[in-house]
Amino acid sequence: xxxxxxxxxxxxxxxGDRVTITCRASQSLSRWLxxxxxxxxxxxxxLISMASNLESGVPSRFSGxxxxxxxxxxxxxxxxxxxxxxxxxxxxxxxxxxxxxxxxEI
Amino acid sequence: xxxLKESGPTVVKPTQTLTLTCAFSGFSLGSSGLGVGWIRQxxxxxxxxxxxxxxxxxxxxxxxxxTRLSITKDTSKNQVVLTMTNMDPVDxxxxxxxxxxxxxxxxxxxxxxxxxxxx
Numbered sequence: 001x002x003x004x005x006x007x008x009x010x011x012x013x014x015x016g017d018r019v020t021i022t023c024r025a026s027q028s029l030s031r032w033l034x035x036x037x038x039x040x041x042x043x044x045x046x047l048i049s050m051a052s053n054l055e056s057g058v059p060s061r062f063s064g065x066x067x068x069x070x071x072x073x074x075x076x077x078x079x080x081x082x083x084x085x086x087x088x089x090x091x092x093x094x095x096x097x098x099x100x101x102x103x104x105e106i
Numbered sequence: 107x108x109x110l111k112e113s114g115p116t117v118v119k120p121t122q123t124l125t126l127t128c129a130f131s132g133f134s135l136g137s138s139g140l141g142v143g144w145i146r147q148x149x150x151x152x153x154x155x156x157x158x159x160x161x162x163x164x165x166x167x168x169x170x171x172x173t174r175l176s177i178t179k180d181t182s183k184n185q186v187v188l189t190m191t192n193m194d195p196v197d198x199x200x201x202x203x204x205x206x207x208x209x210x211x212x213x214x215x216x217x218x219x220x221x222x223x224x225x
Contacts, residue, residue: 001169034211036153043202043215044153055213087153091211094166096155 002026002090006099013104019075021102023088028068032092035064035073038085038101047086048073078104108132110142110203110216117222118193124221128186128203135161135181139208142179142186146199147218154199158206159186195223 003026013019023033031051036044046055048064051071061076075082083106088099114126128142135142143158157167157177167175176189190197203216 036212043218044212045215046211046213049211049213089153089211095168098153098155100152 001095002029002093002097004088004090004097004099006086006088006102008102009100010103010105012106013078014106015078015080017078019078019082019104021073021086021088021104023066023071023073023099025069025071025090029071029090029092031067032090033064033066033071034089034091035062036087036089037082038087044087075104108205108214110205110214112201112203112216112219114201114219114221116220117224119225120194120223122193124188124190124193124197126188126190126201126203126219126221128188128216130184130186130203130205133205134184135159135179135186137161141206143204143206144177144188145202145204145212145215146197147202148196148199151199156190156201157188160206193223197221198223 005024007022033051035048038044047058047062052064063074065072085101085103087101110130118124141158141160144156147153157175159165159177159179174191179186200218200220202218204212205214
């Protein structure tokens with residue numbers, strides 16, 4: 001299985017901050033990496049696919065980069081609605097695996 | 107508009123078999139490249155992929171749960187069914203149904219259904 005390691009597990013930030021979350025894979029994914037945002041009691045929402053492709057309707061303050069084994073999700077200017085938990089997921093091969101999540105809190 | 111909705115028991119007893127149904131609309135599992143699968147999330151924990159079935163009947167399972175899982179589809183009814191045998195309290199989780207598009211990540215999720223395993 002491909003192991004996905006996210007860091008940090010928790011991130012304390014303020015509105016307007018630039019925030020970066022890292023996801024490392026135990027083997028190369030090429031660019032088959034997605035990022036999701038999850039709010040309490042809700043299903044995850046896809047933000048970014050193929051490492052850097054912003055999904056339709058997702059604010060442009062979100063961006064993704066990386067390839068191979070190291071990837072980042074950046075929020076350029078944190079907004080109140082962005083305080084959530086974020087997950088990375090590899091879909092390069094089965095079994096699909098997720099990172100353990102990063103909680104972005106005030 | 108693509109929607110998915112999970113249904114099934116909210117409580118099962120240890121050792122029982124769980125059967126969950128995903129009813130979907132807005133697409134057909136007869137369409138090339140498409141798949142429907144399941145992901146679960148124990149309370150306060152991370153997401154865990156379980157299984158997926160594709161338009162061409164290909165099935166893939168989590169290796170750690172493979173012996174307990176079965177996924178089937180009814181294309182005419184737009185439904186996918188997941189069965190998990192020998193349920194244990196550690197299987198308590200919200201179970202999500204997802205759509206997998208060809209070459210795509212998981213853009214469509216059901217609302218999730220919480221299953222509690224308790225005697």
